[in-house]
Amino acid sequence: MIRVEHLSKVFRSRRGNTLALEEIDLTVGDGEFVCLVGPSGCGKSTLLNVIAGLEKPDAGRVLLDGKPITGPGFERSVMFQEAALFPWLTVRKNVEFGLELAHWPKAEWKERIERYLRMVHLWRFRDAYVHEISGGMKQRVALARALAPQPRVLLMDEPFAALDAQTRDVLHNEVQELWRQSKHTVVFVTHNVREAVRLGDRVVLMGSRPGCIKEDVKIDLARPRDTESDVARYVARIMKVLRGEVEKVIREEIDDAWELAPQGRVPPGSAGGMGDGI
Amino acid sequence: MAASFGDGFTDRLGPPVCLGRACVTLGSLPAGVLVSLKRLLLGYGVSVLAGLALGCALWRSALLRELLGPIVVGLQALPSICWMPLALLWFGLSESAILFVVIAGSLLSIAVATEGGIRNVPPVYLRAARTMGARGFTLYRRVVVPAALPGIVTGMKLGWVFAWRALMSGELIFVAGGVGQLLRTGQETNDMARVLAVFAVIIALGLAIETLFFARIERRLRERWGTDRA
Ligand SMILES: Nc1ncnc2c1ncn2[C@@H]1O[C@H](COP(=O)(O)OP(=O)(O)OP(=O)(O)O)[C@@H](O)[C@H]1O
Numbered sequence: 001m002i003r004v005e006h007l008s009k010v011f012r013s014r015r016g017n018t019l020a021l022e023e024i025d026l027t028v029g030d031g032e033f034v035c036l037v038g039p040s041g042c043g044k045s046t047l048l049n050v051i052a053g054l055e056k057p058d059a060g061r062v063l064l065d066g067k068p069i070t071g072p073g074f075e076r077s078v079m080f081q082e083a084a085l086f087p088w089l090t091v092r093k094n095v096e097f098g099l100e101l102a103h104w105p106k107a108e109w110k111e112r113i114e115r116y117l118r119m120v121h122l123w124r125f126r127d128a129y130v131h132e133i134s135g136g137m138k139q140r141v142a143l144a145r146a147l148a149p150q151p152r153v154l155l156m157d158e159p160f161a162a163l164d165a166q167t168r169d170v171l172h173n174e175v176q177e178l179w180r181q182s183k184h185t186v187v188f189v190t191h192n193v194r195e196a197v198r199l200g201d202r203v204v205l206m207g208s209r210p211g212c213i214k215e216d217v218k219i220d221l222a223r224p225r226d227t228e229s230d231v232a233r234y235v236a237r238i239m240k241v242l243r244g245e246v247e248k249v250i251r252e253e254i255d256d257a258w259e260l261a262p263q264g265r266v267p268p269g270s271a272g273g274m275g276d277g278i
Numbered sequence: 279m280a281a282s283f284g285d286g287f288t289d290r291l292g293p294p295v296c297l298g299r300a301c302v303t304l305g306s307l308p309a310g311v312l313v314s315l316k317r318l319l320l321g322y323g324v325s326v327l328a329g330l331a332l333g334c335a336l337w338r339s340a341l342l343r344e345l346l347g348p349i350v351v352g353l354q355a356l357p358s359i360c361w362m363p364l365a366l367l368w369f370g371l372s373e374s375a376i377l378f379v380v381i382a383g384s385l386l387s388i389a390v391a392t393e394g395g396i397r398n399v400p401p402v403y404l405r406a407a408r409t410m411g412a413r414g415f416t417l418y419r420r421v422v423v424p425a426a427l428p429g430i431v432t433g434m435k436l437g438w439v440f441a442w443r444a445l446m447s448g449e450l451i452f453v454a455g456g457v458g459q460l461l462r463t464g465q466e467t468n469d470m471a472r473v474l475a476v477f478a479v480i481i482a483l484g485l486a487i488e489t490l491f492f493a494r495i496e497r498r499l500r501e502r503w504g505t506d507r508a
């Protein structure tokens with residue numbers, strides 16, 4: 001179980017301090033799939049990075065099974081928006097890298113690599129170098145690399161954001177299926193509400209300046225979720241709150257120019273896109 | 279055509295004669311070449327190891343970078359032969375002096391390239407590796423070095439060229455065996471054939487190292503990283 005307690009994070013830079021997260025409290029149960037959504041800059045990545053141990057909090061703490069997190073560790077796998085595969089290694093060696101660092105016995109590497117590469121349907125490409133496979137395939141290798149060492153927690157930061165809609169759809173199904181089998185604890189960051197509702201047990205909606213949690217919505221839908229109507233109902237509900245947040249951000253970003261904009265509504269295309277595209 | 283340059287020139291560069299004598303001279307070259315190669319490998323080897331270490335240190339420590347950075351960049355631009363007087367003062371007319379010149383001529387360019395290579399490693403590789411549990415030396419050996427390898431190899435190639443040049447100028451000035459001395463003897467005895475033969479050897483050696491070693495490594499890297507596809 002992940003417990004985030006009174007977590008605050010400040011970024012100090014030459015241009016001043018940014019309160020990225022303020023007094024965040026969040027609990028993610030074992031085997032739970034929690035999606036974080038929110039407007040750009042609200043601190044989703046920051047929260048994920050603190051849980052990953054890549055960033056240190058300024059106040060509060062994060063506990064994994066009651067033990068404070070002090071740094072990165074292989075029991076918490078992370079997937080980034082870029083696949084972050086190592087170009088000097090083959091697909092197979094990339095997966096092996098994770099196993100080796102997690103101290104898996106050498107005798108089991110071969111079998112695990114095959115199992116996880118088959119799981120993401122890339123066994124055929126095991127000896128390819130990273131530049132020889134497509135963006136979607138890269139993310140699947142990254143998924144295999146993240147899962148192979150059998151982490152307790154999978155942290156994903158907009159892993160499919162750079163992919164086209166069809167590829168993302170396929171990957172959603174793969175992730176749901178993998179998760180159904182393995183029951184990892186997952187924290188999944190996205191700016192796509194439809195994606196969040198489709199994948200999550202809970203959708204945690206964050207607001208910005210400072211980053212905080214606005215709403216925590218339990219998604220009571222049967223899996224696998226590929227039917228549109230129920231998903232749409234939740235999407236509409238979350239979008240309503242999110243629109244307000246996005247509007248707040250944009251209002252700050254464009255300063256006085258906002259006053260000039262007609263009707264003071266969100267300009268077309270800014271909040272749109274958050275719900276579609278899957 | 280040769281006639282138009284006058285008899286003196288023909289005498290010195292008469293192709294058949296010249297080639298014949300060059301071949302004879304070539305027979306006497308291996309000993310000198312071996313001496314030079316030994317110095318080169320030793321000096322360059324030290325340069326590579328120390329250059330990699332210094333490059334890593336410069337990347338790692340902001341303090342070191344601030345203290346040494348400008349000096350390193352400044353000295354790197356210094357023609358290697360300028361180290362010669364210093365080397366002679368410190369080591370006298372000895373083997374160490376010429377090794378010093380070779381090392382001084384190549385170490386810094388390797389260090390600068392290594393530091394640059396590491397600095398250009400996308401941070402996401404390091405973050406990804408850290409989340410998988412890589413720390414300390416493992417992080418260096420398994421991620422930082424391979425990720426920076428293209429830049430490091432470029433630096434090593436540059437260092438090799440500089441080492442080779444430093445050695446030649448050192449040997450030319452400071453006579454103590456080696457290819458440079460062969461060149462100089464050629465000049466002193468007015469023996470054009472010998473000079474040309476030594477030229478041929480220098481070029482051949484450079485070419486051999488380039489094609490057998492560096493070109494292969496670079497091709498392998500390009501294939502892996504996919505940077506050979508335009
Ligand atoms: N290294 C940093 N230095 C200074 N400020 C930072 C740094 N990283 C993030 N921030 C600031 O912290 C806030 C939260 O950033 P974060 O990347 O967590 O947002 P996000 O919710 O992931 O946004 P997005 O959806 O665009 O990825 C932003 O205001 C950002 O400018």
Ligand SMILES: [Mg+2]
Nearest residue numbers: 044045046157
């Ligand atoms: Mg982000």
